[in-house]
Amino acid sequence: MGPVESRLNEKLKEGTLLAVLIDPFNVDGSSAERLAAEVERGGADLILVGGSVGAGFKLSEVVRGVKRGSSLPVILFPGNVDGVTPEADAILFMSLLNSLNPYWVIQAQALAAPSVKLSGLEAIPTAYLIVEPGERSAAGWVGSANPIPRRKPELALAYAWAAELLGMRWIYLEAGSGAEQPVPVEMVKLVSEKANLRVIVGGGIRSPEAAKERASAGADVVVVGTHVESGSPYEKVKELSRAIK
Numbered sequence: 001m002g003p004v005e006s007r008l009n010e011k012l013k014e015g016t017l018l019a020v021l022i023d024p025f026n027v028d029g030s031s032a033e034r035l036a037a038e039v040e041r042g043g044a045d046l047i048l049v050g051g052s053v054g055a056g057f058k059l060s061e062v063v064r065g066v067k068r069g070s071s072l073p074v075i076l077f078p079g080n081v082d083g084v085t086p087e088a089d090a091i092l093f094m095s096l097l098n099s100l101n102p103y104w105v106i107q108a109q110a111l112a113a114p115s116v117k118l119s120g121l122e123a124i125p126t127a128y129l130i131v132e133p134g135e136r137s138a139a140g141w142v143g144s145a146n147p148i149p150r151r152k153p154e155l156a157l158a159y160a161w162a163a164e165l166l167g168m169r170w171i172y173l174e175a176g177s178g179a180e181q182p183v184p185v186e187m188v189k190l191v192s193e194k195a196n197l198r199v200i201v202g203g204g205i206r207s208p209e210a211a212k213e214r215a216s217a218g219a220d221v222v223v224v225g226t227h228v229e230s231g232s233p234y235e236k237v238k239e240l241s242r243a244i245k
Contacts, residue, residue: 002122004073004090005169008221011045012198016215016244020044020237021077021202021225022066023051023177024058029065035233036069042237043245048077048223049088052138052177056082063087075124079142081112086119093123094172097159098130101144126170127163127197129156131183134203137176153187160195168197175203178226182210185217192218208243215244 001009011017020039022032036047047070049063055078063085066074076083076091084091093116096104116123130137130145140147148156160171171191173183182204192199201214202223211222222244228236 001169002090002124004075004122005124007073008046009198012220016219017045017221018043018211018237018241018244019046019048019075019200019202019221019223020228020233021048021050021223022062023055023225024049024062025051025054026229027062027065028058029061029068032062032065033069035229036066036072038233039228039237040070040072042234043241044072044237046073046075046221048075048092048225050077050079050083052079052142055079059083060085060087076121078112079139081108081115084112084115084119084121086121088121090122090124091116092126092128092170092172094126094128095168096128096130096143096145097163098146098148099143100146104143124170125168126172126200127159127166127168128172128174129159131156131173131175131187131203133179133181134174134176137174137179137203139174140176148187150181150184150187153184153190156187157190157194160191160197164196170198170200171195172200172202177203179204182214185213188214188219189217192220205240208239211240212243 134140200221
């Protein structure tokens with residue numbers, strides 16, 4: 001376990017963490033710098049950088065901007081092999097376990113592994129699951145996901161146990177960027193209680209109430225992205241941070 005993951009685990013002793021996801025496709029270095037400063041001031045605990053489409057084009061520029069604007073850990077959320085840059089502090093080294101295409105389960109990871117290893121970038125082994133309605137999101141569409149039905153939390157637990165037995169330490173339950181509904185509370189609670197994994201939950205979390213419900217259900221990290229891109233990021237992040245703390 002590297003220093004970034006150790007830092008997150010230490011901070012988790014204080015409660016659920018709030019992560020803000022910045023998509024390099026939507027910002028440049030300057031706007032990423034301003035956004036990072038706002039979300040840190042609002043109470044975010046870490047910043048994820050990545051996306052499903054075109055993220056690699058400005059990735060390094062955006063990561064540099066985020067690091068200029070904030071002292072928070074900057075962790076890559078890769079959508080493909082172009083989602084890797086040594087400029088970040090760490091990377092969620094993810095496998096989309098419920099993809100119908102083996103490329104997203106292991107082939108992309110094999111192609112990216114030399115870049116991660118040779119650059120010395122800290123890798124955080126993470127299972128990635130797409131939950132309904134995530135199949136309609138960019139991540140679900142690109143990743144050829146066979147989404148976990150919302151009413152079948154036991155299927156998410158089965159994948160979580162598989163991830164645990166494979167040696168992964170984190171699991172990311174994803175409803176999809178801008179999803180109509182976030183990951184069900186019952187699913188978060190079951191995975192959190194029964195699997196020995198840190199639980200990240202993202203997609204469709206637009207209100208302090210939704211964030212608080214998932215934090216109370218056992219989420220270790222609540223991720224917001226689209227919700228804070230418009231209006232006042234500082235005010236939105238402050239409300240979300242207060243809710244989950």
